[in-house]
Amino acid sequence: MWRYFLPAAAFIALGGLFAFALVRIGQGSLDIREIKSPLLGKPAPGFRLPTLAEPGRVVASSAFAGRPYLVNVWGTWCAECRAEHSALLAIGRTSGLPIVGLDWKDDRQEAIAYLRELGNPYAETLSDNDGRTAIDWGVYGAPETFLVSADGHVLEKHIGALSLAIWQKKFAPRLAGGGAP
Amino acid sequence: MIPEIGTLALIIALLLALAQTVFGLAGAQLNRPSWIAATTPAVAGVWVFVTVAFVALAYSLATHDFSVTYVATNSNSELPLLYRIAATWGAHEGSLLLWIELLATWALLVAALSGQLPVAFRARVLGVLGLVGVGFLAFTLFTSSPFARLSPAAIEGADLNPLLQDPALAAHPPMLYMGYVGTSVAFAFAVAAMLSGRLDAQWARWTRPWVVAAWMSLTIGIALGSWWAYYVLGWGGWWFWDPVENASFMPWLAATALLHSLAVTEKRGLFKSWTLLLAIFAFSLSLLGTFLVRSGVLVSVHAFASDPSRGMFILALLLFFIVGSLTLYAVRAPGLKSEGGFELVSREAFLLLNNALLVTAALLILTGELWPLAMDAFDLGKISVGPPYYNAVFLVPGIPLVFLLAIGMHAGWRRGLLSSRRRVLAMLFGGALLLALLLAFGAYRSAGTALTIVAFTAGLFVMGSALIEPVEAWRRGQKLPRAAIGMAIAHFGVGVWILGVTGVVSYKVEKDVSLAPGESTTIAGYTFKYLGTKPVSGPNYEAIEARVVISEGDRVIAELPTQKRVYRVQKNPMTHAGISVAWNRDLFVALGDDLGGGKWSMRLQYKPLVRYIWLGAVIMACGGLVAILDRRYRVRRTADAAVADGAAAAEAG
Amino acid sequence: MKRVALALWLVLAAVGARAIDTEAAFPDAERQGRYERWIHELRCVQCQNAAIADSPVGLASDLRRQVREMIAAGQSDAAIKAFMVERYGDFVLYDPPLTARTYALWAAPAVLMLLALGVAVRVIVRRSKATIDSDPEDAA
Incomplete structure (x- = not known):
């Protein structure tokens, strides 16, 4: 009477699913909090924002067209941002890519002091006070880092603190291959 | 010293639980009377030592022993005593200890109150409960000890999460866990029955009161949680379909189905294998809930901090118990023959449909909960399954269930709808529909949502239908058995609950406003006037208290103090809503932000009939209580139990 | 572990206080109704399991403002849905798409x-x- 074994089989299947998910979470290959960006491989949303240092000067994404660049979302209120700051400085130095800093919903004076204290990795630091640009980029928590290709497509996105290891693993191959994921 | 005593007590309890398992299961299997006799003392021993551990943790919290990690992370020297005690089950490790304490308590109760069971059967039941205890004690000791020391000791504790500093929430986990863990008794009876091969009406009679008791606790526990969410979260919502809420609702649905199928098995000796399966299913869903909440595979507002290694341990436990018992089921069930039939329209048929619908509801919630997890695990994308999905799909089995319930109560066993009731039911239905229309258009002046009239009718129909039998008996001067009265009360509660849900879903009014002192605004005919704020301070928090006066026409009906608290340690702001309660509605004020110049944003809500949601749940639980006191469960060693005992002894020997 | 605890704390911290709109309601019931339905059906992606209506975090209020502006500008429900999904994926919808x-x-x-x-x-x-x-x- 095979049908009497159905309930047991169903639970074994369920257990398999759970075990699979747990193993992947344990390995770090599945993060239930991470939301994969729908922008990957699509044209980057662009921006047009005042700079942090001189609010009168507006910088648009067109200024970076024609070469790859990074967009890094941060804020002085974000603890993880502080944790990734040194990695960001190193990446800026070694990769030669311009990094656009998107200072998200932040206090201007505190942000200026923060960069003065920790060093400024950004080619341009832009203030997104009302959070509209962040919404366009699908940002849901700082820090987030986007790699935009020379032809203006989003190649890669990292959510959470960046490190050199993550840079080597996730971003460097994209730069070499250039292809969309 | 005290924490080490706690750890030691847990280790002894684990060993005793092992003894309970071996003596109970092996004793019954090998027919060793001395082993069987040793089971009961082992059960008592487990209870004593688990209780020692539990008290040790409560004591460490009460005396601010911040050298214990659990105390340092979940308490603070400013925390009032009540919440220091409640902190015992305020986080993962402690709540697991509560789980075990309640399991030991259920086992003790089974040992004490099951004198009428055949000794071998009773030993098996206790043995299975012992095995469950072994699993959870091992889980606690190996992965989640509440007594782990912190070196160096903390000077001050990080405080109990302010959300949990509330009387309803202090009581919610014990009630809920009592229900969760109570399903293990039904499970133990089922496994014992499969092991011994005796599965009959008698078995169902023994199991039933335990299932009712667990179901009652679960009902009250869920209602307390819902009530807490209503006024503590400050959102005025009473159910969010959050994974943690679902984790308690699924076992409730399964336990409700089990109650009803046990009735058929007891009365008619039918649906035996289905009843067994449901007993396993109810316990499985409890374990599954425990797993989902503690393993870190789901994101929820209430989930415990968790890590995958713990998840693996619970998963292993879960699979051991569920797959083990289901395999036993697969071996035993084909041999179970049910004799006897019933007509197309009969109590049995209605109860079977009830079971089909309740199980469907539980499986739908499970689907909604697990589908996004499966998609995520296989990299198929991330989706959210939220209230819009659950609200819609729950109605699919829900609405027919309620109408079938109203009619099914009056179907006789074996054959036919009781002919005398047909006319009454038809009249009741007409009356309910009329009253529903009157309620909607008279009291609330609108048809509400598409289902408002249907749902009001259903609620009123069930309430009326539940009263038919008691009223008839009263008019004839007959006395109904307690079980029948209990059933009527519980079903009446279902109707009350439906009225509450329908009222609040269809006619609630919510409005966000920004008011300066002296300004007022009106919703649903009630005028809310904001007078101003003042600072107040509590034992471990500072707060801003706003005073809002509510009037209806010229009459002042309530003056509500409503607070926004900042707890001194954890610093997070908490809304403490001001609520004015009346028999037909709640008025709800929650404070938002200081907009400067004395102006504050606030949310005003009108919640018609919302109290009936919890009242309905309490009535349901009362019905269970009355039913449990029925004479036939209290008869000590009845003649047929003695005969059964003899038969079992003969079979074993 | 510490990070998990921190994340949990952040989530719970977000839960304690209510999000309350300070903007005036729409003058007509139709648009206010649509606004309320949308803010209850969009998930606050930052706080993991709450609707943007129920969350006090900054992103939730920005998204409420977005919905409000789109409705005020006469945009259709389909446009609002497309806007959100383009940026946050299907995860943002509590009503899973078919x-x-x-x-x-x-x-x-x-x-x-x-x-x-x-x-x-x-x-x-x-x-x-x-x-x-x-x-x-x-x-x-």
């Missing part, structure tokens, strides 16, 4: 109901053909 990957999810109510009722009805019909024994204990 796609090849969610057919089973949305078919579940019908399939499970039919299955359960089918089995129940089969059993009932089979039993109704069995002999009905007359047990003296016929009390109901």
